Amino acid sequence: MGRRVGGTMRNKEESAMTRAVNAVFDFVRFAEFEILFFLLFFIAFLLFKDLTSRPEYNQILVKKPDGGGFWPN
Numbered sequence: 001m002g003r004r005v006g007g008t009m010r011n012k013e014e015s016a017m018t019r020a021v022n023a024v025f026d027f028v029r030f031a032e033f034e035i036l037f038f039l040l041f042f043i044a045f046l047l048f049k050d051l052t053s054r055p056e057y058n059q060i061l062v063k064k065p066d067g068g069g070f071w072p073n
Contacts, residue, residue, distance in 0.1 A: 028035065
């Protein structure tokens with residue numbers, strides 16, 4: 001999609017809904033990297049939260065590998 005140059009007259013001819021949708025698309029195009037960066041961390045948080053909510057997986061994170069007690073000993 002090409003950018004419109006000097007589209008002030010065209011903006012007045014478009015409906016409010018079309019201008020709103022175009023504004024949303026312009027914002028998403030402008031902030032694409034930040035949106036993807038946020039989604040990456042949000043998905044990683046959800047996966048990690050799901051893993052740590054299960055007791056059998058939670059023990060992997062807190063027990064010593066040799067089976068003796070918990071970490072700060």
